[in-house]
Amino acid sequence: MSGPAPEDTDRHAAKMAKKKAARDKIMATKTDQKGLIIVHTGKGKGKSSAAFGMIFRCIAHGMKCAVVQFIKGGMSTGERDLILSKFSDICAFHTMGEGFTWETQDKSRDIEMAQAAWAKAKELIIDPSNKMVLLDEINIAIRYDYVAIDEVVAFLRDNKPPMTHVVLTGRNAHGDLIELADLVTEMELIKHPFRAGIKAQQGVEF
Known part of the structure; x- marks a missing residue:
């Protein structure tokens, strides 16, 4: 099978060189850093998974980090087990919630745990x-009014050290939090195996 014609190769190389020059020019203007x-x-799916990916990236770079789980305390996860067994010296891990609210069925206890978290x-x-x-699943705690959104926004705005990154996960992020944030990603559900009768599986969900 013959390769691309020389003129196609030259055209592609020129196009990529032009794109690289434009990209380099843009990147040269991005000099600021902030938390x-x-x-x-x-x-x-993937909100907490993506956040833990950043935590493991910090660990790999030798950067001290921490995790607070607001809701998922009732279940063991691979991320928690790995961090506690291998990286507890560099990553503090605090499981504060006792499970999802419909499992505990005790609103006052859920509020107490969320406030402690x-x-x-x-x-x-x-x-x-x-x-x-x-702050894993804090958005759920905020949604149920276990933690006041005004307090969260004010604290992050006024007290967060300038170079500290804070990651907040969970469905239904409050509009005030979205407005405050520097980076917001919405995970869109297109297809999920649970709808086909397939239960949560080790290595995929936990």
């Missing part, structure tokens, strides 16, 4: 040695 407020929301989160965020803090 980002990052929100992962939406009905699609938020108190721990604030402690970790204001410690400038933590380069990233993941």
Whole structure:
């Protein structure tokens, strides 16, 4: 099978060189650094998974980080097991929730646990040695009014160290949080195996 014609190769090379020059020009203007407020929301799968990917990236770079789980405390996850067994020296991991609210069926207990999680989160965020803090499923706690959105927004706006990244996950992120954030990703659900009768599986969901 013959390769592309020489003129096609030359045209492609010229096109790519032009794109690279434009890209290099744009990248040269991006010189600022700051600690980002990052929100992962939406009905699609992957919000926490993507956030943990950033936590593991921090670990790989030797950057101190921390995780606070607001809701998923009732279940073991591969991420938690790995961090606690291998990386607890560089990544603090606090499981504060006792499971999803419909499992505990105790609103006062859920509120108490969410408030404790938020108190721990604030402690970790204001410690400038933590380069990233993941608040896993905090959006659900905010949605149920277990944690006040006004308090979360005010704290992140006024107290977060300038170079600390904070990642907040969960469905239905509040509009005020989205407005405050530097980076917002909405996971869109297109197809999910649960709808076909397939249960959550190890290595995929947890």
